[in-house]
Amino acid sequence: MVALTPISRKPVRFYVPTVALAGAFAGLLVGTANGSGLLGAVIGAVLLAVLAYVVTHFIDNEKPVRWAFVILFGIAGAALAGVSGAIIGLAFGWFFGWFTYWLYEGRYRARLAPYLTPGQVLWHFAFRVLVGAILIFLITPILVVMPLSFNAENFFTFTPEMLRFDPEGYSLKHYRDFFSSDDWQQALRNSLLIAPVATLLAVSFGTLAAIGLSSEHVPFRRAIMAILISPMIVPLIISAAGMYFFYSRIGLQGTYLGVVLAHAALGIPFVIITVTATLVGFDRSLTRAAASMGANPVTTFFRVQMPLILPGVISGGLFAFITSFDEVVVVLFVGSAGQKTLPWQMFTGLREQISPTILAVATILVAVSICLLTVVELLRRRSERLRGMSPG
Amino acid sequence: MSDLKSTGPQTADAPTPEDALHEVAGLEEKNGKSGGPVLAADGTPLKHSLARALRLQKLRALGLIAPLLIFVLVAFIAPIADMLFRAVENQIVSNTLPRTVQALGAWDEDASEVPPEEVYEALYYDFFIAAEARRHTRLGQRLNYENAGMSSLFRGSGRDVDDFREADVEAIQDLDDKWEDPAFWTAMMAGQGGEALIEDRRAAFMALADLDERGVFGDLQCAVSGLFGGACDPAPEDIALNFSISSEIIDLLPLTAMAYADFGVFTVLEDGDVVTEEEPWEAVLVALASDLRALTPEDLAAYEGAARDDLIAAKAAVDQIDPESFAALFTAADEDWGTRSPWLTIATYAPDYTSGYFLNAVDMQKGLDGPEARPENQQIYMMLFQRTLFMSLVITGSCILLGYPVAWLLANLPMRTANLLMILVLLPFWTSLLVRTSAWKVMLQQQGVINDTLVWLGLVDDASRLVMINNQFGTIVAMTHILLPFMILPLYSVMQTIPPSYLRAAKSLGATNWTAFWRVYFPQSVPGIGAGSILVFILSIGYYITPEIVGGTTGTFISNRIAYHISSSLNWGLAAALGSILLAVVLILYWAYDKIVGIDNVKLGG
Structure with missing residues (x-):
């Protein structure tokens, strides 16, 4: 974004107190960890105020000063709390170096409309900090799980060794557990046996139905749509209860087929929704053109329609796959010990014998979902390009 | 980011037989009486052949939908119907004690304290074969839900009945x-x-x-x-x-x-x-x-x-x-048989269909004079329903509070930055539910990450670590986190359509920041709030896994009780009744969602 407002250096009475305030806050954190919060806050405020005044008044060159900040704080951190302290110190140093000049040079104003009052500027940044905190809330649990899965101990929390970045505190032990334990491997195998078959069922039936639904003359379209989408709306526990009762009546409870059917039913709404969405932009004259040139309906479908709606079909399939792969409530009721899937094994693990192997599995699953997310996103862009819409 | 949404049938492209049909009708009207009907190339009236083409298209569309429709009906709708049926079905009494039930029909509850000898005699023959087939304990267990003590009564008498006379x-x-x-x-x-x-x-x-x-x-x-x-x-x-x-x-x-x-x-x-x-x-x-x-x-x-x-x-x-009379023999086996209580229970639950499970699900029971409230100490389900609704509301509320600012920022940032930040929203959305739940268990427990951090900072004493898990707080925090993307995504897609110039126009006309937001921007974002809230609310009242793991005893939902009745207490009828009530609530909300947003506009993946 281009600069909206010409920037100018700010007076001392503005930036020195602000930097001191930030310093007091940082000092409070360091201080409470080391015994006295109040003392830490005072030291932090005074130190940062003096530093900010000195660097802006007596030194003219920005770059070396910011490097000096990083190194200075890094050394201080190392003196206080070893390797982890040094890393925190480096981060603090970088931040305060940047923060001091950001305020001093008035850079914070550059991208804002010139007519904003100081209060509005403050609100603008406070709002961003707030949203940042919410986004961190969204992402932290995942960020915490990943490092913890490399824990060398059987704890669910960071050990002192881990905080000291001692290599002894880290190991691949839980990953080894996962790959060598029969229970987990069996669960992985079951998941990989169930999810693709359920996906295949959902995608093949779902695509056909979506094509039917998108034609102009479907009687009872709304009612049919409501029925087909209902597995997504009905709470899982109710689906699970109903399926448990009904499948045990007809002898499907506790069988592989039963779980596959149940998961396929749960995945169908996602296929329907994504494929009908892709069909919105599909030009029907293409099929007519194909037919007029002598192609039969099957050829038309596979050679003309299918290639164009393929991105939608694949992303619907991915949704169906992840639904089945992540699903635990229904399989818990419809399946038996022979169909124990990965999420089921995790669920038992969380409820009964808590083992950090779960965290290793969780990390692997996060990696898998990142891959799937990327694929879906790429497909979506490709689909929009094909349909002549702009990406984004 | 994306709108993978479906809209209604397309109408924009090439003409269809239906259009042609209208056209022909218009043409014939214009020709009036002078010309006959317009004919197709093969000599049949054009109207007929067009109608046939239209019918064929309809059939083709239905033919494509049929396999899936049948599949969903069998694999999903039939189980739900079966659950509704189980909530009222009660054939176990008349199946296990057919002769007794028949004989009991003649018993006048007001005239005599206990049924006449014929009923005891019928009970003997029923009980004998039921005990041989080991089915009497099952019935005892069933009736025990209505009248504590029936289970042991049936189990005990099953052993003695061999030795009668x-x-x-x-x-x-x-x-x-x-x-x-x-x-x-x-x-x-x-x-x-x-x-x-x-x-x-x-x-x-x-x-x-x-x-x-x-x-x-x-x-x-x-x-x-x-x-x-x-x-x-x-x-x-x-x-x-x-x-x-x-x-x-x-x-x-x-x-x-x-x-x-x-x-x-x-x-x-x-x-x-x-x-x-x-x-x-x-x-x-x-x-x-x-x-x-x-x-x-x-x-x-x-x-x-x-x-x-x-x-x-x-x-x-x-x-x-x-x-010896059978009445005396049964009373000797267990003195309860000489009292009214078990007989009233059997007589009340003798019909093949019962409202008993539903009454039980709303803390009532069948009495002599119709439904009555259960004793205070047995009333738990209304409390559970209330708690489920209350906690779902709190979760929906916190999702609005946290989701609104994020969606606003995403909608007002330049596209490139917004897409980058959107990854932070989509990543949790795509992460396995169990991964997120286990993460919260790791974070919230007493030896967990948050408590450790607080202790390290000195904000909390090591001996008095905060209890943040196995209570309502844990459930609310974890579920707010899990459901937040479902609020942000619909909000974002609505806010994207609000032109930012409206806010500037309001301000240029002298509105303060707050007035401009509250009077101009907020009303336009209400549809997004509505869609997101209903979605989050529907999802949260049926949640099972997260409350089960982080909810302890005070943070559990009605769904946990349903699961308990299916797998532990084996009271399937009650589970089905509770499930039916929950289903009714969800369907009403679903209907509202359909009215407000439209099922066709369900959005996935951002």
Whole structure:
């Protein structure tokens, strides 16, 4: 974004107190960890105020000063709390170096409309900090799980060794557990046996139905749509209860087929929704053109329609796959010990014998979902390009 | 980011037969009476051939939808219907105690404290076969949900019922060894005329033991598995029983014939034995003694069938015994049988369909004069429903509070930055539910990351770590996190359509920041709030996994109770009733969602 407002250096009475305030806050954190919060806050405020005044008044060159900040704080951190302290110190140093000049040079104003009052500027940044905190809330649990899965101990929390970045505190032990334990491997195998078959069922039936639904003359379209989408709306526990009762009546409870059917039913709404969405932009004259040139309906479908709606079909399939792969409530009721899937094994693990192997599995699953997310996103862009819409 | 949404049928492109049909109608009107109908190339009226084309298209579309529709109906809708059915079905009482239920029909609850002797007698025969088939405990368990103590009453009496009227049994058996000889019994009973009775008892036993008739569908399945070399057991309704009862015996000894038929059916279907090789059980002898006592010597003298002399001798023997009444015998086995309470329960739950489970699900029970409230200490379900609704509201509220600023920022940032930040929203959305739940367990527990950080910072004393898990707080935090993307995504897609210039226009006309937001921006974002809230609310009231893991006892939802009744307490009827109520709530909300947003506009993946 281009600069909206010409920037100018700010007076001392503005930036020195602000930097001191930030310093007091940082000092409070360091201080409470080391015994006295109040003392830490005072030291932090005074130190940062003096530093900010000195660097802006007596030194003219920005770059070396910011490097000096990083190194200075890094050394201080190392003196206080070893390797982890040094890393925190480096981060603090970088931040305060940047923060001091950001305020001093008035850079914070550059991208804002010139007519904003100081209060509005403050609100603008406070709002961003707030949203940042919410986004961190969204992402932290995942960020915490990943490092913890490399824990060398059987704890669910960071050990002192881990905080000291001692290599002894880290190991691949839980990953080894996962790959060598029969229970987990069996669960992985079951998941990989169930999810693709359920996906295949959902995608093949779902695509056909979506094509039917998108034609102009479907009687009872709304009612049919409501029925087909209902597995997504009905709470899982109710689906699970109903399926448990009904499948045990007809002898499907506790069988592989039963779980596959149940998961396929749960995945169908996602296929329907994504494929009908892709069909919105599909030009029907293409099929007519194909037919007029002598192609039969099957050829038309596979050679003309299918290639164009393929991105939608694949992303619907991915949704169906992840639904089945992540699903635990229904399989818990419809399946038996022979169909124990990965999420089921995790669920038992969380409820009964808590083992950090779960965290290793969780990390692997996060990696898998990142891959799937990327694929879906790429497909979506490709689909929009094909349909002549702009990406984004 | 994306709008993977479906809209209605497309109308924008090439003309369809329907359009042509309108066109033709217009054309014919214009031509008036002068010209005839417009004809197609093959000479048929164009209107007809267009209508045929339209019909064909409709059929083709339905043909494409049909496989999936049938699949969803069988794999998903049928189970839901079955659950609704289970919530009112109550055939277990009349299946297990058919004769007792019938006899109880004549009992006038106001006239006598306990039912008459005939009811106890019917109970004896029902109970005997139920105990042999070990089905009485199941019924006891079922009735125990309504009246605590029924389970132990049934279990205890099941053990004693074998020994009722032992004197009769011994008197007959001491008379002659013949009475213990299976072949003698078969010979005495054998004859024509009892087929209806035997089939009747077979049907009763199949109901008792939950043996389903195979029917056409089952036969087909059997034939298919036969093709692949699979064996198929004969259907219970087709197995040959290989014993018979004569009409003379039925006339002379009705109870004995019935008890013997019960015994024969049980021997063949349950034990897989041959009737001619098994000694009849005690109930047959007890029935024989009752029958003989009721006969006059003349009746017996007039009988000319097999074992006439043995029957006369047996009558002489049992006439010397003064039989204990069944009422006294049951009361001796368990004194509760002499009281009103179990009988009222049986009589109340005797019909094949009951509202009992639904009443139970709203903390009521069936009383003598219609529904009444349960005792205070047994009322938990209304509290659970209230808690579920309350916590879902809190979760929805916190999702709005946290989701609104994020969606606003995302909608107002340049596209490139917004897409980058959107990854932070989509990543948790795509991460396995269990991963997120386990992450919260790791974060919130007392030795967990948050507590450790707080202790390290000195904000919390090591000895008084915060309890943030296994309570409502844990459930709310974890579920808010899990459902937040479902709020942000619809909000974002609505906010994207609000032009930022409106806010600037409001400000340029002198509105303060707050007024501009509250009077101009917020009303336009309300549809997004509505869509997101209903979505989050629907999802949260049915949640099971997260409350189960981080909810402890105070943070659980109604769904956890449903799961408990299915897998632990085995009260399936109550689970089904609770599920039906929850389903009704969700469907109402779903309907509202459809009205406000439209099912067709459900969005996925951002």
